[in-house]
Amino acid sequence: MKPRSRFVGAIVILVLASGCVGAVPSSSGVTEPSASASTPMTAPPTPSASLDLAATLKQFKTFSDWQTAARWDVFLGANGAAESSFHFFEPGFGEAQATGSFVVDSTGSGTAVSFDGPATLDSGATADPVFGAPVSSASNAPASLRFSLTLDAAGTNSQVEIWLGSSDLTASSLGNPPAADSIVASYCAALINGDWGTVYDLTIPSKLTREQFIAQIASRGDPGTFVSVVPVGSVSYSAQGYPMARVTLSVTYRSPAGATQTASTLAGFVWTSGAWRLLSTQDATASPTPSLAT
Helix, strand or coil: CCCCCHHHHHHHHHHHCCCCECCCECCCCCECCCHHHHCCCCCCCCCCCCCCHHHHHCCCCCEEECCCCEEEEEECCHHHCCCEEEEEEECCCEEEEEEECCEEEEECCEEEEEEEEEEEEECCCEECCCCCCEECCCCCEEEEEEEEEEEECCCCCEEEEEEECCEEEEEECCCCCCCCHHHHHHHHHHHHHCCHHHHHHCECCCCCCHHHHHHHHHHCCCCCEEEEEEEEEEEEEEECCCEEEEEEEEEEEECCCCEEEEEEEEEEEEEECCEEEEEEEEECCCCCEEEECC
């Protein structure tokens, strides 16, 4: 993203110091998808005996349980053939993976998938600090896994129960985290007040300390002021393996010289470690129109 004016640069200055402008790679290399990724997924046809499950399930996303931070996905070969695969990860448990022939049944409300057989378990796998994706410890050990998984007809929700050794875990993608309106309001207020410490607190983890972040903002000289920062419309939500919230903000900025500009900024938030955190900002204005303060 190339700022078209000092105004746009001022909007993104709050995240420049923590490296969160635009598409943001996490420590594991995962990149937050563009805003277009929140477009609802096209629903596959209702499962039936003649359905090409391989083609259908390729459309299914990675599912997550926002309460336990569990993540899982399943891919089925034709009719549950040997190339089927299943991954499940939960912090503290690790990452389990199984490949083989899965039992697939069509139900009145979707698809049921089950498996009982050999697998691998990386008990030392940890969660990426931003998106929660598994980070392998390269210590896979053989294990015996049994799981029972259901997918709704639209492919938008899943529930799973797995048994591995003495572990019996359940997870569900149903439900959503608390609304993000509170952090949006806090973020807007922090910008207006020039409270960079709060901006840091509301942002995803950074390599900079809070003090370093504030100092880097101060080192840029007088940034001007944010006169008004207000949401335009409601917050939208999506989940591609991790809950996301996005909102367009109308931002009015006054430069140190007294000129003002109003533009739109798309702010993205991710649910991580039990809270919403600012992930990225993106200029959403086709052509910001400057105006002079009166």
